[in-house]
Amino acid sequence: MFEPGLAQLLMRLADSDLSNVALVRGDAVTLLRERVRPGSLDGIRIFFPDPWPKRRHRKRRLVQPAFIALAASRLAPGAGLHLATDWTDYATQMRAVCEAESMLVNAAGGEPGGWLPRPGWRPVTKFEQRARIEGREIHDLLFHRRIDLPPGDHLV
Numbered sequence: 001m002f003e004p005g006l007a008q009l010l011m012r013l014a015d016s017d018l019s020n021v022a023l024v025r026g027d028a029v030t031l032l033r034e035r036v037r038p039g040s041l042d043g044i045r046i047f048f049p050d051p052w053p054k055r056r057h058r059k060r061r062l063v064q065p066a067f068i069a070l071a072a073s074r075l076a077p078g079a080g081l082h083l084a085t086d087w088t089d090y091a092t093q094m095r096a097v098c099e100a101e102s103m104l105v106n107a108a109g110g111e112p113g114g115w116l117p118r119p120g121w122r123p124v125t126k127f128e129q130r131a132r133i134e135g136r137e138i139h140d141l142l143f144h145r146r147i148d149l150p151p152g153d154h155l156v
């Protein structure tokens with residue numbers, strides 16, 4: 001958790017007319033596991049999670065089978081899990097992990113490679129900007145929770 005990032009977001013919120021935003025300072029995994037009811041979220045977005053590019057550090061990556069099972073279990077049927085990264089091998093890992101999760105289906109499965117075209121609405125953060133400057137391709141993924149699973153199934 002990066003406190004200057006939270007502070008910047010608070011300042012942007014103060015300049016906006018949004019009134020329905022809650023920020024939580026802490027571990028997103030604990031939050032999902034302990035504070036979010038299964039089947040209750042309309043969507044989860046994970047943009048540019050820490051890439052841990054060194055091979056010996058890859059086990060620290062957020063997007064792993066157990067985490068994706070937890071995230072999928074918290075989505076309402078039909079709700080989306082949207083991921084983006086500028087590290088191609090992490091993007092490939094994300095796609096493989098999500099495709100292996102039986103609660104999820106790739107909403108962009110008909111697109112080349114199963115990648116979602118970059119949504120124009122996403123603000124370009126400094127991480128995405130740096131990736132562009134350094135020539136790294138951005139990959140987006142969108143998975144939906146299957147609607148034929150009742151909420152509460154596959155509790156994690």
Ligand SMILES: C[S@@+](CC[C@H](N)C(=O)[O-])C[C@H]1O[C@@H](n2cnc3c(N)ncnc32)[C@H](O)[C@@H]1O
Pocket residue numbers: 001002005026027028029046047048049050051062125126127128
């Ligand atoms: C590379 S930055 C990307 C930030 C932002 N999503 C963006 O696109 O600009 C990754 C962020 O994830 C935060 N982070 C990593 N693991 C986390 C976790 N388990 N819970 C909450 N935040 C986490 C880090 O502190 C860091 O601020």
